[in-house]
Amino acid sequence: MRIMEKVISAELNFSSIDSKDYLKDIESVLELIKDSELEYSIGVMSTTVFGSKNKIIGLIDTIYESMDEQCGFSFHINISNLCLSCASDKG
Numbered sequence: 001m002r003i004m005e006k007v008i009s010a011e012l013n014f015s016s017i018d019s020k021d022y023l024k025d026i027e028s029v030l031e032l033i034k035d036s037e038l039e040y041s042i043g044v045m046s047t048t049v050f051g052s053k054n055k056i057i058g059l060i061d062t063i064y065e066s067m068d069e070q071c072g073f074s075f076h077i078n079i080s081n082l083c084l085s086c087a088s089d090k091g
Contacts, residue, residue: 005052011078012062013046018072025071032063046076050083 013027016022030047033040036059038051049056060077067073 005054006081007050007054007083008084009048009050009080010051010056011046011048011076012060012063014067015074015076016071017074019070022071024035025067025073028061028070029067032066033059036060036062 012029012033013086014026016025019025029077030042032044033047033049036049036051036055037056038059039050040047049059056079060075064075
């Protein structure tokens, strides 16, 4: 029997601070999110990801390490141990 990992959610808001091309930086972050194989929802001000805690923490680390080499930034992260979009899946 396979044990299902609990699904959590995280709201990610990345803001480039000292960049010559902030739109390129945001696109780079969105590509990292898309490549993560996590479920995600892109909004106007932030992106929400859904998945296992380890995969989400891994994505956050990947974004930080990748973007730390490209620009100064502010990275706001709001993590919930509940996945509200998954609540309807439980019936």
